[in-house]
């Protein structure tokens with residue numbers, strides 16, 4: 281956990297884009313220390329490269345989209361969550377279109393592919409972004425904060441008037457195993473009425489019961505039902521892991537979200553990075569990682585409070 285990691289091998293994925301409905305190929309390749317996650321639109325000549333960082337976010341409507349000039353890649357959040365959760369700091373992402381394939385609507389297929397490809401250390405230490413002071417973004421009844429904590433945690437409250445959803449709350453203390461078992465397979469979801477409106481506007485053209493939980497007036501339309509009784513809030517936590525990964529570092533802090541989404545998550549990351557008094561970037565030595573509470577690092581002193 282001290283050193284940056286990349287993939288041990290390539291990992292290839294094929295699927296359709298949720299919004300375009302078109303087939304997309306995506307290949308993850310190993311990258312050197314300090315690269316971060318970089319998307320390459322290999323369908324264009326010359327290829328256009330876009331770093332997956334909050335500064336490159338160009339839209340948060342329906343999904344998180346990064347862009348450079350006229351070129352963009354949308355719906356990156358499930359792949360970003362899978363990479364973060366598998367401990368991948370550096371990777372090249374070759375993609376054949378403007379949208380990450382939606383797969384089954386969750387991060388599980390990406391996690392499985394990354395685990396199969398394996399990981400390897402890049403030989404340079406990671407910088408952890410450790411939250412020292414609370415940062416919050418509030419818009420109406422929506423709120424998201426990050427506060428100091430010994431762990432990376434996300435607590436999410438969601439509220440929908442629909443009887444199939446209602447109020448759902450869940451907390452995740454991040455670990456690769458916990459994410460893989462409890463959150464990675466939670467699918468994206470939408471209301472039938474909204475899906476029909478989106479399709480009429482040329483969006484969600486690839487959306488189907490194969491890649492989303494669809495909620496009708498009388499309940500869930502998917503014949504197989506839900507993967508978890510609270511699959512919706514689990515997916516909101518999955519989305520948050522992907523959106524917050526655009527901070528560009530491993531996080532140590534507790535995210536508390538009420539009715540948050542891609543837009544508020546992005547605003548939180550932007551606000552956090554704009555406030556250097558609220559965080560420290562820390563490299564752990566092997567000694568520090570094995571016995572962090574024997575240290576007198578000033579950056580960690582708040583942990584003892």
Ligand SMILES: [Zn+2]
Pocket residue numbers: 357358468515519
């Ligand atoms: Zn999602």
